[in-house]
Amino acid sequence: MGVLDSVGTLLAEIANLIADGQRILSLSDKRHWGQDEREQERALDSVLDEARKDFQELGPLVNGRSQYEHDRRHDSMEELRAIRAKFQALTDKLKDWSRSGGPIDPTWVRETYSLKRELHRAQCRAAMRVFTSAREASQRCLGAFIVQRKQRAPTRDAKAGIKPDENTYRRYFADELLACKNVGAFQRFGDQDIAFVCDFCDGHLVWEDIERMPTVRSSTQAVPPGSSDKPVSLLANDSNWQALALSNCGQHQKQIIFAPVAIANHIIPTHGDWEAKLLCPLCEAIGEQPQDEDDDEEPYRPDEEFDDVKSLQEHLEWQHGSSTLPTTTTADNNCCVM
Ligand SMILES: [Zn+2]
Ligand SMILES: [Zn+2]
The missing domain is CATH 1.20.58 (Methane Monooxygenase Hydroxylase; Chain G, domain 1)
Incomplete structure (x- = not known):
């Protein structure tokens, strides 16, 4: 011994x-x-x-x-x-x-x-x-990696020639949520926020001022799987990273980062930190594609880290904003806690 x-x-x-x-x-x-x-x-x-x-x-x-x-x-x-x-x-x-x-x-x-x-x-x-x-410093946490693997399931299946039906989609979504539950837990954080605490790195991801954590993406709510010809992707793209949440006092709806998207992209906190930083999955995806050499602009930096869920959301809205504009209402002054 x-x-x-x-x-x-x-x-x-x-x-x-x-x-x-x-x-x-x-x-x-x-x-x-x-x-x-x-x-x-x-x-x-x-x-x-x-x-x-x-x-x-x-x-x-x-x-x-x-x-x-x-x-x-x-x-x-x-x-x-x-x-x-x-x-x-x-x-x-x-x-x-x-x-x-x-x-x-x-x-x-x-x-x-x-x-x-x-x-x-x-x-x-x-x-x-x-x-x-086995990897370089400041990388995705193993907990994040596990969730991301689940999110790749539809792509893996598609490559294997499997055509998903509605039940398959339901299973993808359920598995994604289950993977999150297996790597950590949600808990109330302060009076108004909800935090996800990762079992692997102890890192906290904090969503400010929400009543409950939504369990479906906004895009899935708008277009249920099976009702459109376009395959549903679980990996974040410019139209599926959001989920519709209610602010803590139920006064207004707002788009937030869908929890599994943030969880799949968090980094192990550096020593002494409690909050986990995040990577942008969209920048990362672009970084993996062959770059156009004539392109002078460099808007995408796959290695950029974001301090918290809120700053990643701001980045997603500004840098990758597209058809689905954030519907966050700024009129917070009728909030019941104020
Ligand atoms: Zn972690
Ligand atoms: Zn980005």
């Missing part, structure tokens, strides 16, 4: 501790079980399921499973060792309980779920460290 720890060995030890807990429960006399014992069993099952799933999914994203498994970066080792100690403590408590009998402590269920969350985030961060070390 210690010097030769790696992501793989520590995760295996944690999995063994969870399995010990499961075994203790399964060997106890189920005739005396109540709701709490059953919930404890479910909680342990779900930790192990998620840990396994994370391990299987994250490995291939970071240059192959073995790189992730054998990684021994200091921060990842520290985090996983701390979590292992917590699982050890939980298993010890379960052992004591099985010896002394009586009802189980119902607070252990909550403890187990919070350990599940810690373990999930530790795996995300460990994978991200492998992911970023």
